[in-house]
Amino acid sequence: MTPPASSPAQNDFLVSETDLWLLAEGTHLRPYEVLGAHAFTHAGVAGTRFAVWAPNARRVSVVGDFNRWDGSAHPMRARPSAGLWEAFVPGVGPGALYKYALEDPNGQLLPLKADPYGLAAQLRPETASQVATLPALVPASAARQAANAVDAPVSIYEVHLASWRRKPEQGNRWLDWEELAAELIPYAVDMGFTHLELLPVSEHPFDGSWGYQPIGLYAPTSRFGDAAGFTRFVAKAHAQGLGVLLDWVPAHFPSDAHGLARFDGTALYEHADPREGFHQDWNTLIYNFGRTEVRNFLVGNALYWLERHGVDGLRVDAVASMLYRDYSRKDGEWVPNRHGGRENLEAIAFLKRMNEVIGAERPEATTVAEESTSFLGVSRPTFAGGLGFHYKWNMGWMNDTLRYFGREPVHRRHHHHELTFSMVYAYSEQFVLPFSHDEVVHGKGSLLTRMPGDRWQQFANLRALYGYMWAHPGKKLLFMGCEFGQAREWNHEASLDWHLLGDSLHAGVQTLVRDLNRVLRHHPALHAQDSEPAGFEWIEADDSQHSVFAFVRHGREDGQTMLVVCNLTPVVRRDWRLGVPRPGRWHERLNTDSVHYGGSNAGTPWGVAGTEPIPSHGRTHSVLLTLPPLSTVFLEWAP
Incomplete structure (x- = not known):
């Protein structure tokens, strides 16, 4: 009997033995080329090859709009040596919707799962993955490498794409990738910023997470169009000399049933013990960094965004929560490491590995750690005992500076050290000075309203603050709206208050930021020795x-x-x-x-x-x- 196309003969495997070996070993640099859904020709027939890691599942099928979501139509074949399942479905191409139907080790049917390696996904609240073409490799660029260098002028404009600007006349809708390319990129260039930093663009189910609880780590969010639109957006930014950084979230993931949580009926991507695998602060699950395949999934994802979409670098979110097992936990709520300590040795090894792979495979790219503790060597090379990041966010500088500028001037004489202290440790790391979205949410107000005095003094304080920031050693990062002194706290469901630019004081702040960026670019004294x-x-x-x-x-x-x-x-x-x-x-x-x-x-x-x-x-x-x-x-x- 001839086997169906979805179940090739035993000697006609879809995934090679070499790939299986590298995946099992955790050294496959590009697992996304093997796992997930990819165009494939089998026995002269065009279709899509599906492959998924689910080592503890009793049975796996691929279901989709091409088989009426019927779990019996296209069963997948097990490759036990690597815990993989594979199938070929003829006639399926880009745009097809699909999920995986899995039975747990006890034979119980699990909720349908989206593809961990899916390259595209449906717009929420729908949850299916979508077959998409793997983006072509973006060649390395000497110009981008120079722009990302440690002695280059770097001024980053941090943006939440869904609320930068909206179309109120069209139901308050978001801009799509083409509109963002036509409006956001020229604006950032005119303002003199060197880089955009985008809040996470990986697919995520809940708008209110701002992207920091992603499920489709390989899928650019469908909120702004298809995945290819994001690739074009990055290319258009580069064409105008603007770099693109992504906020990237390898620290945790949400527990939505269609995601990674208990993917094959067991704690596969997460730890089984909630003392290791559950984030109390965010109600999310923590990756099991000690597991080979999980590290490979994440390292491959970092390289994917850099190589396949051409982004300039990754700002890694919540690094502090990864480094310490007792992060935000009381005694008895965490498990010590094998030496009895609080450091998360597996997460540290993962971060080092990730930075080493990027350094070897994409040396022009940059990585930035959002790390709020005194952990040593975050931005030092791994061969020197560091984590290997290029930069660390200077959260101490940010907190001290905003605390000082928030004081009435008559009291500042008593807190002079809050501005001078940063120079005591300014060269312990390579720093980015961040005034990020975190400083204008959760009741903190805007940067403008945190300044003391009457209206004129508030604006004068804000202008002095920005001048001090641009003069201080370290690369610069400013969240959208701060560049014109937005008065209200940021709201992710509404556009920035662009109408404020009709007010001369707000327009003056915008002009100042533009000029600060110009001075930064044109005067090496302000950037060439930021870290020396x-x-x-x-x-x-x-x-x-x-x-x-x-x-x-x-x-x-x-x-x-x-x-x-x-x-x-x-x-x-x-x-x-x-x-x-x-x-x-x-x-x-x-x-x-x-x-x-x-x-x-x-x-x-x-x-x-x-x-x-x-x-x-x-x-x-x-x-x-x-x-x-x-x-x-x-x-x-x-x-």
């Missing part, structure tokens, strides 16, 4: 009485020097003598109190200060400046 102590020099760190800070940023080449002065009280300070590192003329390049930004236009006359041979602040030469109120001023040296 030689790039920073304090001039005045101790004047708590006047809340004045002054420092110099240095580029690699002689003469690349920028003096930055912050006056964080609402008082104009005239004839302010400040020591400088070299004689010459210091030209004002940016003043956050400029009338163009909504300020009072105070400042040093003509915007130029010549040095005098008068010692001050331990330097042989000094300048006399006028310090505007609640301001940050940039002055560039010229001989």
